[in-house]
Amino acid sequence: MAVDTGGAVTAPGSGSLDGQPDSRAELIQLLTPEGERADHPDYPLDLTTDEVKALYRDLVIVRRIDTEAIALQRQGELGIWASLLGQEAAQVGSGRALSPRDMAFPTYREHGVAWCRGLDPTKLLELFRGVSHGGWDPADHNFHLYTIVIGAQTLHATGYAMGIQRDGLVGENGEAAIVYFGDGATSQGDVNEAFIWASVFNAPVVFFCQNNQWAISEPLERQSRIPLYQRASGFGFPGIQVDGNDVFACLAVTRKAMQAAREGQGPTLIEAYTYRMGAHTTTDDPTRYRLASELEAWKLKDPVERVKAYLVRTGSADAAFFEQIDAEATQVGRHIRQACLEMPDPAPPSMFDNVYSEPTALLRSEREQYAAYLDSFVDEEVAR
């Protein structure tokens, strides 16, 4: 019997790439692409106009940070950049659902979550400019360092959540961890092991999967035959699919899952159904593997535009408000551009720092020898 192992498998229940999840999927949506408010019995959400405006501000600024970083990469100031274009609502909605005491574990694309945690966006550039592997103290904003190996951080978050349990901080006034990963990561052993650990230990952790439909060039169909949120049931905890381009829904769903985790009800898998509108990174060329029509379809579901439409539709904001937010975003863009251009290269001896808690004799000797080697060139130049 011939078995076709190479072709794409379109299984019952899998999402389709026109942006419409399978009709059986219970996608949580509280704001339509047209900017109309929708209600969901399980996810009531009362936001004041100011709160909606604040979310809009986040979305616009986060997109501006991304745009500026792409420009900096194109101009040779960053080695690479992983764009979040299209995923702003998933990141801002979930990021704003966290309390200061919750701990977030990002991938390398969570610039929007970083913004919500209060991290200066210029810190993000260090990694992409190549001046450090991680530019901030995770404890400052309870935002862990970017993790590049796909899915590895899901175990760190789960272990961290097990620490919260051991600290006795599950229950009333509890804490929780949230970990971000993508659709491709769901194929990693580490992610599946994290699901098992979180499940059997009932750890206070929320798994936030941004299903942006593409793992570089590989479509969702290469990772899963079923919608990703349904994976959770096999591990014994709830899985929810949310419109990842709907900042209201992402906020409401994440709030509820985090609260459940803090109270001791264990993990939740949230699949934020979204779309990577840009390239995987600045080195990628998505025209080689996907159709322009797909992007066009998703542009109609833009996460920023729908909040703007809502604000306009409800008469909550006028032109002056939108101009003010744009001006603020421009300021943030200027700020990170200037910081990037002024960012010094690290001194060569610094590479010997922080390998161990104390430098070993070997590292001391390598540092001294390399410094002497560098000095030898200085002497030659002086002699000339």
Next chain:
Amino acid sequence: MTTLTLSKALNEGLRKALEDDPKVVVMGEDVGKLGGVFRVTDGLQKDFGESRVVDTPLAESGIVGTAIGLALRGYRPVCEIQFDGFVFPAFDQIVSQLAKMRMRSQGRATVPVTIRIPYGGGIGAVEHHSESPEALFAHTAGLRVVACSGPADAYTMIQQSIHCEDPVIFFEPKRRYWDKADVDTTGGLADALPLDAARTVAEGSDVTVLAYGPMVRTCMEAAVAAREDGRALDVIDLRSLSPLDLATIVASVRKTGRCVVVHEAPVTGGLGAEIAARVTEQCFYQLEAPVLRVGGFSTPYPPSRLEEHYLPDLDRVLDAVDRTFAY
């Protein structure tokens, strides 16, 4: 002083660490009720509870990955990898995450995780139960790699590893688990030899013999046999494989002019290669012969009916000693 097996000495060391620091968490497969397949954690769960001595799901990457998370939350996890050959599913978490977290965070995040690995052959086991993967970890900057050889060191070194702010890969010579020796369980760690220091275990002026883990006893026996031939071996138990205590090694080789490195791991790309290069650089004018290596062949670990041919023994150590005198 009490007489303990190496396994029991580790058990007592772990018990002391659990008593001394409420942040210490022991975790691994079968470490709870069963007490570990080698009984190293025997009785600990009963005395310290299930949240401090954790029977984990059966996945090594999960063990190390969640240990990293616990460490980021302020805990000091001690992971047991049940057998040497089972560490590889955790390789990414150890090499790409655990080892690099300090540098990635510019010293802001520390992950004081200890990973215990029963290692080495000689117990007639099936495949993947007799390996010596220490060079893979010694090659990785950011990890400390140590091996204990006897009960007294086992007791102190496991505690020092847990206290250490750096991640430590702690190799336990599984065929020596039932070796007995006197252990002082009353003394503190302040008087103990530092974790990164080698120890001279037999004094001699003719040949330096460097060993660690299970090969220390083998080399001690070789030293006794060599003495009958009129040769005095300077046997050094390296204890720390990364960083290496090069000062002790170099001082010995400068005295003897000859050096033999012994380990169970394959010699190709093994720790002996690194030591030979360092010794050659630093003792070139004192060397009377090339640094020789005695170790496993460049093959996968063979079926156990052949392991006595694969593993270095007293005669192969003495053969190498003889060969250093042939130059």
